[in-house]
Amino acid sequence: MLIASVQDIVFNMSLRMLGTFADAEDATQDILLKMITHLSSFRGESAFTTWVFRIATNHLKNYKKHMFAKCPLNFAYYGEDIENAKIQDVPDLTQNVEKDILAEELKQSCTNVMLQCLDVESRCIFILGTMFRLDSRIAAEVLEMTPEAYRQRLSRVRKKMAEFLGQYCGAYGSGKCNCKDRVNYAIQNHRINPLQLDYVPAAKIPIQTTVDVKNAMEEIDDLSQDFSFCKPYASPERTKHLIQEFLDSTQLSIIQNAYRRIYSMNTQLIMDYLSALSMNNNREWYHANKDDFKRANREFENLLQTLMLEIGKFDSSILHNTPKDLTFKIVRDTRFSHDKSPYLPAFRAHISAQGKLPVPVGYYLMIKPGGQSFLGGGLFADMFKDATAIVRDFIVQNGNEWENIIQEPSFVKHFTVQGNALKNVPAGYDKEHPQAEYLKYKSWYLEYPIKDEELRDAELFVTKAAELFQIMKPFNDYLNKALAGFQMPSR
Secondary structure, three states, rough: OOOHHHHHHHHHHHHHOOHHHHHHHHHHHHHHHHHHOOHOOOOOOOOOHHHHHHHHHHHHHHOOOOOHOOOOOOOHHHHHHHOOOOOHOOOOOOOOOHHHHHHHHHHHHHHHHHHHOOOOOHHHHHHHHOOOOOOOOHHHHHHOHHHHHHHHHHHHHHHHHHHHHHHHHHHOOOOEEOOOOHHHHHHHHOOEEEOOOOOOOOOOOOHHHHHHHHHHHHHHHHHHHHOOOOOOOOOOOOHHHHHHHHHOOOOHHHHHHHOOOOHHOOOOEEEEHHHHHHOOOHHHHHHHHHHHHHHHHHHHHHHHHHHHHHHHOHHHHHHHOOHHHHOOOOOOOOOOOOOOOOEEOOOEEOOOOOOOOOOOOEEEEEEOOOEEEEEEEEOOOOOOOHHHHOOOOOOOOHHHHHHHHHOOHHHHHHOOOOOEEEEOOOOOOOOOOOOHHHHOOOOHHHHHHOOEEEEEEEHHHHHHHHHHHHHHHHHHHHHHHHHHOOOOOOO
16 A cells, blocks of 8 residues: 555654654644545656655644644753753652663653754754655755755754764763663653653664664764664554554545556446447436446546556656546537437547646547447647647658657557548648648547457456557657647637
8 A cells, every 4th residue: 555655754754853652643644644635636746755755744844733832942951951950869760660771762752852952944854864864856855945955954953963962962972961860850750651661662664774774874974873873663553553444444435446456347337338328319218327327437437547547657647637537528519410319328538637628638538339439649629720730830840750759660550640631731831741741630649449348358458558558658749749838729
């Protein structure tokens, strides 16, 4: 599961930003739920983890429910507490828990509390750069600043942290603070609880990961050793359980449908309904069988969603769409047609970055029983004279690229350029141009016929359709480059 794969990243980010396990658990749930409900906004323009970090940091920077939001810290206060604490006056509060264990708990807790002395922005910068060792370009993208500005600020924050550790921490500097000596003081001030330890029993991410991160940090900056004790933790079981409950809930059915297995799609139901509509193409039958239409339409949307996810592997520009955005109605406009049948017995969709608009061009799918189904692409609409002129001019100027695309062996094997065409090369264009034949066209599109039996196996159909659309993509890209400045006429 995609969300589960980044759960520990989100939890560790929350723990470092907020300072306590309890607050980190709550924030992790909020962030993962936000990711789930906004998954459709991920367009593949950056790495998925970059998208995750951006959502997490934006949420955590504005998180007001954690303990330190009500009691903000600073280095002056923390240093004074270390200098003036009367640790010798505190009785033994360990409750028979080994001091070494409590000292380790305090050290890990202190690490995260110390981060609260930084302002929110600096804390994000330090955590991303030192604890997650993000590349400066990625971290800058997450925080919406330039890489140069990010590196400068990271250097300053690291220096500030190192100076504080060097001054006060006995384990990593010359300071007098010793975790073992401060255990009872920490218990007295409710900073650790011997009967409810968070860090010591928490599941650790494999030690090699920690070693690799530490080594990389040390190569980048000598100051990184000051925080080599920041161990990565797996998110608590309670959080995992709650997230799993949510993932299994009925409220997430739309998300589950988007990722459902192909074998659950019933393409035969689509074909049966369309065949019946073709034989009973009247409003009475349609309304009497409206539930059958809804079921068939739902299966078509499932098929379309699965196909979109496959297309998204090579063309991420289409992933933000929903199937409803891309499908055409089956009701026909009969005002100017001799055929007065009210419905077109076919399910159709145009998959492109801008939905079902004819420009930019995309991937077309029509399912119509009786051997009339096909996959398509390119510019079908020849009523836009400006678009036609733009494409003709582009072919004139980029004829070699056009020829390379349509003569590519896999393209030739599956497609032939089609379109409504004039008898002669239009005025203003060279009749001897190498692509003169294509300059006659008013539209340029591709069609690949699909047999009824090919549609009955949904898995094979989706695989084949995605492969053909990938072969088609350079043709679509060429037309979209030509039409980059074209504006659809306003209605």
